[in-house]
Amino acid sequence: MISPVLPTYTRAPLSFKKGQGPWLETEAGELYLDMGAGIGTCSLGHAHPKLVAVLEEQARRLWHTSNLYEIPKQACLAEKLVEHSFADTVFFTNSGTEAMELAIKMARKHFSSNGQPERVEIITFEGAFHGRSSAGIAASGGAKMVDGFGPLLPGFKQVPFNDIEAAKAAIGPQTAAILLEPIQGEGGIRAFGDASLKALRALCDKHGLLLILDEIQCGMGRTGKLFAHEWAGITPDIMTIAKGIGGGFPLGACLATEAAASDMVAGTHGSTYGGNPLACAVGCAVMNEITSEGFLIDVSRLAGHLRQGLEGLVADHPEVFEFVRGEGLMLALGCKMPVPDVVNAGYDERVMVVPASDNVVRLLPPLNMSTEDMDEALWRLERAAVALERKADCGNDKGLQA
Numbered sequence: 105m106i107s108p109v110l111p112t113y114t115r116a117p118l119s120f121k122k123g124q125g126p127w128l129e130t131e132a133g134e135l136y137l138d139m140g141a142g143i144g145t146c147s148l149g150h151a152h153p154k155l156v157a158v159l160e161e162q163a164r165r166l167w168h169t170s171n172l173y174e175i176p177k178q179a180c181l182a183e184k185l186v187e188h189s190f191a192d193t194v195f196f197t198n199s200g201t202e203a204m205e206l207a208i209k210m211a212r213k214h215f216s217s218n219g220q221p222e223r224v225e226i227i228t229f230e231g232a233f234h235g236r237s238s239a240g241i242a243a244s245g246g247a248k249m250v251d252g253f254g255p256l257l258p259g260f261k262q263v264p265f266n267d268i269e270a271a272k273a274a275i276g277p278q279t280a281a282i283l284l285e286p287i288q289g290e291g292g293i294r295a296f297g298d299a300s301l302k303a304l305r306a307l308c309d310k311h312g313l314l315l316i317l318d319e320i321q322c323g324m325g326r327t328g329k330l331f332a333h334e335w336a337g338i339t340p341d342i343m344t345i346a347k348g349i350g351g352g353f354p355l356g357a358c359l360a361t362e363a364a365a366s367d368m369v370a371g372t373h374g375s376t377y378g379g380n381p382l383a384c385a386v387g388c389a390v391m392n393e394i395t396s397e398g399f400l401i402d403v404s405r406l407a408g409h410l411r412q413g414l415e416g417l418v419a420d421h422p423e424v425f426e427f428v429r430g431e432g433l434m435l436a437l438g439c440k441m442p443v444p445d446v447v448n449a450g451y452d453e454r455v456m457v458v459p460a461s462d463n464v465v466r467l468l469p470p471l472n473m474s475t476e477d478m479d480e481a482l483w484r485l486e487r488a489a490v491a492l493e494r495k496a497d498c499g500n501d502k503g504l505q506a
């Protein structure tokens with residue numbers, strides 16, 4: 105019999121009653137270190153006092169009015185995002201997927217309104233994840249995501265991951281945009297690298313295409329800059345964010361230059377909840393923290409510490425781990441053992457990591473973790489690795505005896 109909750113997730117048998125910073129407490133009072141942070145959303149950890157305070161205050165005043173009226177907190181958050189990015193304008197959503205939907209619509213509208221309605225095609229890369237809507241899965245193209253859900257939204261052309269020549273070859277008279285995550289998240293923490301981002305920007309400029317960056321996972325300070333593309337010294341025309349911006353409260357946004365967005369006039373797009381007072385109160389507080397003096401420097405320092413620890417883990421446990429990759433606090437451990445076994449060994453040591461494709465586990469810890477908590481997480485991962493090695497050795501012994 106089907107469960108009351110649609111069983112589209114394989115859930116760990118864990119449930120938590122409260123959180124504090126990077127720590128989560130189960131019903132039974134066990135403490136887990138959360139190195140996944142709700143898949144990179146709880147960027148400031150759990151129950152951050154400033155976020156709790158603004159949410160409580162806003163909850164007592166006003167929850168929701170709709171976008172038929174001015175929402176001062178929304179305008180304030182938009183101004184902050186514009187001030188700290190390439191963007192001239194922002195539309196708020198409740199999720200990353202919805203932000204992606206607008207990015208795709210905006211790209212098509214741009215060309216349609218500028219006398220090139222045939223330009224509808226968007227080039228994407230294998231391993232991409234852009235959400236679970238019909239457009240999102242068409243853009244992502246992964247078999248598990250798309251099988252049985254056709255007909256898919258047409259207009260996406262997939263090329264191999266980070267294959268700039270293939271992207272170039274895929275450009276035709278119908279191409280509108282190139283869409284990518286500067287660092288693929290679900291795809292296994294795979295970075296395009298600065299040279300590729302520069303090359304793709306140049307390609308878009310040469311052919312008059314829009315560059316759309318999905319920074320839903322890699323943005324909002326995770327790499328040590330506010331947005332991952334800043335490392336490459338380029339800017340996109342359109343960018344989506346979500347996850348980290350809400351600190352765990354559902355909030356996403358589509359940011360764009362005036363040139364890319366200018367045809368999205370009144371009536372062309374909307375959202376009932378998008379950018380409501382509760383979400384934007386929290387979003388403003390998150391933005392204030394992440395853009396505060398020294399915050400991103402601390403992220404980079406902590407990231408260096410984590411990376412060094414993980415490199416040590418790989419060196420000490422070559423039977424379990426193969427490599428570390430990623431940027432900032434968006435890192436992956438390549439696994440020589442099945443990823444679910446590694447994730448479960450983590451649970452046994454009460455440290456949570458997140459599975460991803462390409463045989464890796466992801467670490468997306470809160471950006472403001474203390475070094476002591478980070479060391480504790482590394483120590484727990486070390487113990488998990490030792491346990492996995494022991495299990496593997498036992499298995500081998502049994503194999504020899506048989």
Ligand SMILES: *Cc1c(COP(=O)(O)O)cnc(C)c1O
Pocket residue numbers: 198199200201202204233234235236285289290318319320321322346347356
């Ligand atoms: C999580 C994610 C999405 C989808 O965001 P939702 O909030 O789940 O709709 C899209 N793109 C990337 C890169 C993501 O990590």
